[in-house]
Amino acid sequence: MKKFLVLGVLFILPIVAYLFFASGVNNFAKLPVLTPAISDVTNFKSLSEENVSLEGKITVLSIYGDNVEGREGNAFNLNEKIYDKNYNFKDFQLVVIAQDGQQEQVKSLLNELSSTIDIKKWKFVFGSKEEIIKFYKSLDTNLKLDKHLSTSHAFIIDKNKSLRGRQENNNEEVRYGYDTSSVADLTNAMVDDVKVILAEYRLALKKYNKKEGLK
Template identity: 50%
Template sequence: MKKNSVLFVLFVLPIVAYLFFASGVNSFITLPTITPTIPEVNPQWKSLNGEKVTLNQKITILGFTGEDIFVNRGNFFNLNQKIYTKYNEFKDFQFVFIAPDGTQEQAKRILKELSPLSNLKGYHFLFAPANEIQAYYNDLKLLGKLDSKMGTPNVFIVDKKRNLRGRKGKSVQGKPEYKEGFNTTSAAELHNDMMDDVKIILAEYRLALKRNNANRQI
């Protein structure tokens, strides 16, 4: 019993405290689920380098680029600087962008511009027909819609069990709050809201890892 108490103090309490203080503007200790168990990405969709891309057992920032990838390159820069550079060393953290067929060269240009700034091993582009992108997006059951070019400036947090996570409930001010995605055109939103929520997701998994390690020692 005493050993269990020591393990709790050493491993669990620090993570709980981190979760509390990391929550910042978010009133949730754990991040609510917006859509449970979204579909896996289609294995027939091609990536740039032929690598296999999966959402399973990954913490994923999921985006839908639309046809104007390079025109919207500022959004990628915002996301890279505010989110990716902060958390890319977490081994199960990745970016997955679903893009229309025919935009491969634009994606390559984006990666070329970002490569001096970051190690891009966690970036993945998947290319699919427009109708399949729309069908997949519909399965996410979100309020926001794709535009006519199969894109949205919003990106979404997906956990290791493929649950799409966000904000649902009341804010710290007690007002109703709902946020299913984060607008990459706004560096402030990425810094103030998304960074906060990614911290919570990562802290959840650190807590689970600490708990599992502690259980093995009992």
């Protein structure tokens, strides 16, 4: 009897745990929309002349302005903590907005990043000062660009071009972005939030495929 009881617990417990956490992600772990329908980056020129868009993609967005060289540390932190773990997700991309004239600095940065990982989903786009300022205003955050039109914060954008983040609660203020100069901030906040939004779309895809299969 004890043997069957132990086997039953070992068999049933993992299933119960899975159902519990799966329902938790489905019902509670939704990353809030903070700014709906921000501007797209289709008017910016890409390094490879491909068409880069936020529409239909889960995007980690950074803005380096005219300070690409000064943001190399931020890029390496993002590469290690966020990109490396998620670039195999089909609709994931990492987009960086830089000021026109920074192309050579970007090529140098990409060359360094490519020494450790496939950088095909790193997308750099270039625009004028006015275009960068106009785009950044559409994010509607409480964060400001520095004198280089740059910020250490990265942002999570969903497939509908909406800015996702954390709403204000008892422990912290509204979180519009994640400080990429802080490995702790990436590890303790952004890693989890990217997991949440990817899980959200995975669950949506499973539900869609299930419905299609029933037709």
